[in-house]
Amino acid sequence: MPAARSIRSGEVTSLVGVLAPGGGTGAVLITGSPGVGKSTTLDALLRHTGDARVHRVTADEMSRTRPFGLIGDLVGVAVPYPPRADTAARVVDAVEQLCADRPLVLAADDVHHADPDSLAVLTGLVGATADLALTLLLARRPLPARTQLTALAARPRLHEVELTGLDDSGLEHLVAARCGAPPGPRLAELLRSANGNPLHAAVLLEDLARSSGLTTDAGTVELAADARASVPSSVQAAARAHLALVDEQARPLLQTLAVWGRPATVDQLARITGTAPVALLEPVQAVVAAGVARWVPGDRLDFAHDVYRDVVGADLAPPLRTVLHDACAAVLQADGAAGTEVLAHRASPGRALQVAVTELQYAPAQAADLLAEAADRAGAAEAEDIALARAHALSGAGQLRESRQVAQEALGWVRNPAIRASLTVVMVHAMLAGAQSAEVIGMIDRILAGELPQRQRASLERQRHLTVVLGGLASVPVRSGTAPSPAGLALELFLAGRCRDALAAAEAAAAEAPPPSVEPAPPWTDLRAAPIWPALVAIYAEGPEQARRRSLDDRRRAQEEGRSWLSPGLLFVAAGIDQVAGRWDDALATTDAGLEAAAAAGLGWVSRAVAMSAQIRIRRGELDRAAVELDRWRLQDLPEYAGLPMTTLAEVMLHEAHGRLPEAAELAARSWDETVGSGRRLWAPVAAPDVARIAARAGDAALLARVLADTEAVVGAGDQAPVLAPAADLARAVAEGDPDRAGAAATAYGLRGHVPGEMAGWEESAVAAAARGDADRARAAARHCTRIAESLGDTTSRRRLAARLRAHDLRVAPPARRARPATGWGSLTPTELRVAELVGEGLTSPQIGTRLYLSPRTVQTHISHSLRKLELRSRSELAATVARHRG
Structure with missing residues (x-):
């Protein structure tokens, strides 16, 4: 997010560009002190929305007590109380449906009063402005500081501006609008002491007009000769001075309205004060005539500006405030209001x-x-x-x-x-x-x-x-x-390479329900991460497709139970499954969504996800981007997940891709010895395909011998990690230059659904055959390797294979065409196609996520990728494209 930029109140031209849905920054957050003109600026921006559908709400002091209340009002969704696990998804559904036929602008004023759940949904919607016909316009005070607002302001597509008040030209326009003529020199000088605050200046003008302190002469408005020339020190002091002019009998009405915390009907005010509605006619008329209160939709009375509410509330004696709070709570309770609203007044x-x-x-x-x-x-x-x-x-x-x-x-x-x-x-x-x-x-x-x-x-x-x-x-x-914990035992067995045993232990750990520490126990008291691990272990114990089914079930359960804090870990496991299964576009999309969720939650176990993303990008030739990702991760000083050096392996691969083979082999050997030597024997079959290749290319016979011995020791210890079992044959094939054994390893990897392993096996088979002078066999193996590389977008492996074969005077013709083009309809992955089809059917991101057991953010990532590949701007254009391809 760019740093917040200061602008003067009333300056909107520089912000109009974001009102093009799907373009610009997509969201604006206007920050400013009370009375500086946030609402006026928001209204001015809304006059530039063209034919967009506009929804506008203003939060009040009671908004914070209604879960999902502000976002429900803003979108037009009736939010139940108590809230359900799917409330946020229903709101996002409604937003996407509103965006389907015309652009939508959601404008919310005073979001510093918003409830935290509404702020969380708004934070997510900032990202959705990239692919929805949606613009967000939000305004807030800088205080109180709130965690959710800080997260919202940090979103990449959000543009924050700080209002600094009116300049001389703005004050001149203010006076002309209210008094029919620009200010003279003395009045202009007096108004400058308001520090450009429009409300402060307006109150000064009203007080001067009320006391006959203004005159009109020669086309200007000027101070009268006997007008006072001093001003209150702040906008609050100006409001207090204005309130002092209100009839004494109307004061209790304003105090009641201030404690109520939101607009109120005359009947509500009468019930709170225990009077007949007719008795409030004169006080209501008095506060409206004085300009400190106004009528708002729904025949409700509200303060003309929330600064008046602040001042009245602050000046109310605590015992009187308690009496009014009790009366407000009684009215709310009698009306069946939500428990959170009642508790805002009667805090038990x-x-x-x-x-x-x-x-x-x-x-x-x-x-x-x-x-x-x-x-x-x-x-x-x-x-x-x-x-x-x-x-x-x-x-x-x-x-x-x-x-x-x-x-x-x-x-x-x-x-x-x-x-x-x-x-x-x-x-x-x-x-x-x-x-x-x-x-x-x-x-x-x-x-x-x-x-x-x-x-x-x-x-x-x-x-x-x-x-x-x-x-x-x-x-x-x-x-x-x-005695180890069940979850710790499962992880220990996994690291030792005993994946089948680890899977049984992980299942037991996931099924174990710890005694609740809070009664009754809501979902947020269950802090176990154990549900994440069975699918992770199953990748190697059962295969990626079985692991995928487990992963889908895990995500469905977490969704139904409202355990959203598990989302990053579940997404990382899903990405790991897709990486092994060769669905690399899906793996990247899921990794991106998981890393975003992890950053928002402050989770530190991201090394596997960072390594997955970097390794895929290295294989796809995006070396600079991979290096940036790894550098960014190192700067955070975070540990490797369970001591497995996944990011180190990505660094090794990056060295190799840059042609720095000695450095790659040295780093690989050091991390290999440390990892396998510490009992994390799983590393041997996981890293063997890459490390064996690098050791052979660098001429490091000692490293290659260690890779072979350690991998055979793990694989030979029993059928504990069947998906990784071909690693032993592949390592021996590299050590002995055996094309038959390498081809057999490739076939075995393929049968187990391990696509990168299959590709590595065919690469080594081709190189070994070429070294033995068997050109036909080398070309056949190379074709297998290249076919897989093309399907993955793996340009690095394809180029490396060509270079290794050239060293044996063998050239392999490039493929006649890419298996998947970079752009156009044919470039979409199976998941992107499925998501696009569901968009074409009119489903929203939460609905698609429920259907495919993806998070809404992952769905948005897939849609954004599809829009980029198809050079489209919105979901509606994507839906139209889907319809054309169906026809």
């Missing part, structure tokens, strides 16, 4: 906790907000339970840094041993999700050194074991003295 910590863990089970961010407010009023008995639930809710909402902070602060004062242990688990989860494994171990060891109930001690010991394995902090196995 016990009730807040109950609402958070029951009614807000699918709105963890809202639950965290509610519990934060309840914590300030809770007594000692309730405070500990609230702190634990709040830490859980923040974790479930993906706000891992905040979750850790809340848990860490609570551990400083919580005394209940069970709650302390549960807070520790939440804190460990947040730290471990951020890949801070060494820090986690240190913290757990300090806690284990003290007195603990046996159940909590056993839980922490299991967590310690899993952390050591996941962080790659010790040799495998690491079960010294303590």
